[in-house]
Amino acid sequence: xxxxxxxxxxxxxxxATEAAxxxxxxMLKDDPWSNPGLLDADRGEELWKxxxxxxxxxxxxxxxxxxxxxxxxxxxxADRVMDAETRILWCLEKxxxxxxxxxxSPHPAGGQPVKEVGxxxxxxxxxxxxxxxxxxxxxxxxxxxVALGDALFNRRAGPFDFSCTTCHASxxxxxxxxxxxxxxxxxxxxxxxxxxxxxxxxxxxxMTMQHRLLDCYWQMRQDRLVFGSDASVALTxxxxxxxxxxxxxAPSIKR
Amino acid sequence: xxxxxxxxxxxxxxxxxxxxLGERKMTVAPELIDAALKGGWxxxxxxxxxxxxxxxxxxxxxxxxxxxxxxxxxxxxxSARASIKYPADGKLIGDWRQGERLAQSGYGMRFxxxxxxxxxxxxxxxxxxxxxxxxxxxxxxxxxxxYGKIKDFTAEAIKATYEKxxxxxxxxxxxxxxxxxxxxxxxxxxxxDAVALLMSRDSPVNK
Numbered sequence: 001x002x003x004x005x006x007x008x009x010x011x012x013x014x015x016a017t018e019a020a021x022x023x024x025x026x027m028l029k030d031d032p033w034s035n036p037g038l039l040d041a042d043r044g045e046e047l048w049k050x051x052x053x054x055x056x057x058x059x060x061x062x063x064x065x066x067x068x069x070x071x072x073x074x075x076x077x078a079d080r081v082m083d084a085e086t087r088i089l090w091c092l093e094k095x096x097x098x099x100x101x102x103x104x105s106p107h108p109a110g111g112q113p114v115k116e117v118g119x120x121x122x123x124x125x126x127x128x129x130x131x132x133x134x135x136x137x138x139x140x141x142x143x144x145x146v147a148l149g150d151a152l153f154n155r156r157a158g159p160f161d162f163s164c165t166t167c168h169a170s171x172x173x174x175x176x177x178x179x180x181x182x183x184x185x186x187x188x189x190x191x192x193x194x195x196x197x198x199x200x201x202x203x204x205x206x207m208t209m210q211h212r213l214l215d216c217y218w219q220m221r222q223d224r225l226v227f228g229s230d231a232s233v234a235l236t237x238x239x240x241x242x243x244x245x246x247x248x249x250a251p252s253i254k255r
Numbered sequence: 256x257x258x259x260x261x262x263x264x265x266x267x268x269x270x271x272x273x274x275x276l277g278e279r280k281m282t283v284a285p286e287l288i289d290a291a292l293k294g295g296w297x298x299x300x301x302x303x304x305x306x307x308x309x310x311x312x313x314x315x316x317x318x319x320x321x322x323x324x325x326x327x328x329x330x331x332x333x334s335a336r337a338s339i340k341y342p343a344d345g346k347l348i349g350d351w352r353q354g355e356r357l358a359q360s361g362y363g364m365r366f367x368x369x370x371x372x373x374x375x376x377x378x379x380x381x382x383x384x385x386x387x388x389x390x391x392x393x394x395x396x397x398x399x400x401x402y403g404k405i406k407d408f409t410a411e412a413i414k415a416t417y418e419k420x421x422x423x424x425x426x427x428x429x430x431x432x433x434x435x436x437x438x439x440x441x442x443x444x445x446x447x448d449a450v451a452l453l454m455s456r457d458s459p460v461n462k
Contacts, residue, residue, distance in 0.1 A: 161438065
């Protein structure tokens, strides 16, 4: 496979996080309701029902069931492609939500619960759990978003010369002890992309895809990715296109 | 797998990778990429914007999926060679203890690292195995355990190691290893400390 640059045997060494993850996995097997991410999904449901019953995620106002499986998509009313989180924020803005304040700090610090938008996204994603990714690609803007995401994914820049492919184009490689998921291969992408939003044990909160991307740019020594920007949506469009047909299992438990 | 054979495996994989994905098909207009990049970043200071501008090497490596054809590779290699600066006193081997410290440290240049509270690290362990003692190492790069011993601690190898760390593309155009010296991540003095870590007889790398 041309994509595999360097592979080495995975060391057996496991860090404390892996052990904690194992514990969570066992707990989940005994009791699927012990996933802490479900509390956030519940909080998100409350918020949705009090604020967003008019919000159209693509399947009609207020309709949540199965909507996440068909995102990102083009929205004529906003004249752009949006992922779940971006769309939720767009809907919240119509209710007087302070978007500027939110954008200054859209993600929780370690141990803090996921913020409102993330909680709603967790709820929305959970309502597509068990379904398969089927984001539409008929609209030219949807095609363009996937192509743009592909270009950004491969674009090397910054003081470390990183692109997403530096870390996500070889199978079985690690940064320190963290396994790096292969995201350019549909078979591999289908396994992990549907796990977001997920409860991340090492951060002790639910992490959404927008947050995940921000964290990767942090490691890349590039700038803070603007929540809901075209670049952020395009990367998600690209990842979801790669994961097409993969099952959604959100909220999951991540390391 | 012993060290020597793991080096061979790595070399083999690199050769296999030369089956080439070829040039990237441009499916989006460059203006669209530029616009997305402009709207994508929170800070808009000239320093941060400069990070998102590609230099010629980044541009070519992106265009050719990191597998540049011969002529392009030669250009990249030549410009990488020309970028290399040596410490003023010409000494290419420093203090391996400092080298170990910077190999461990991933601090620096991330958007939460300003103003800097620590020196910028080289983050070598993120990608390389270097010593028996450190089990938390990454595998994006080859194992460097026993590196100096394998290279016989020669003066040529010391110079080559310095140059590799200063600008990895001088040895392998479109390498995935950051150009730590050329990009201003590490100073020449820090790089020679990293060289010492790899090339000193008493360093944990060669135990």
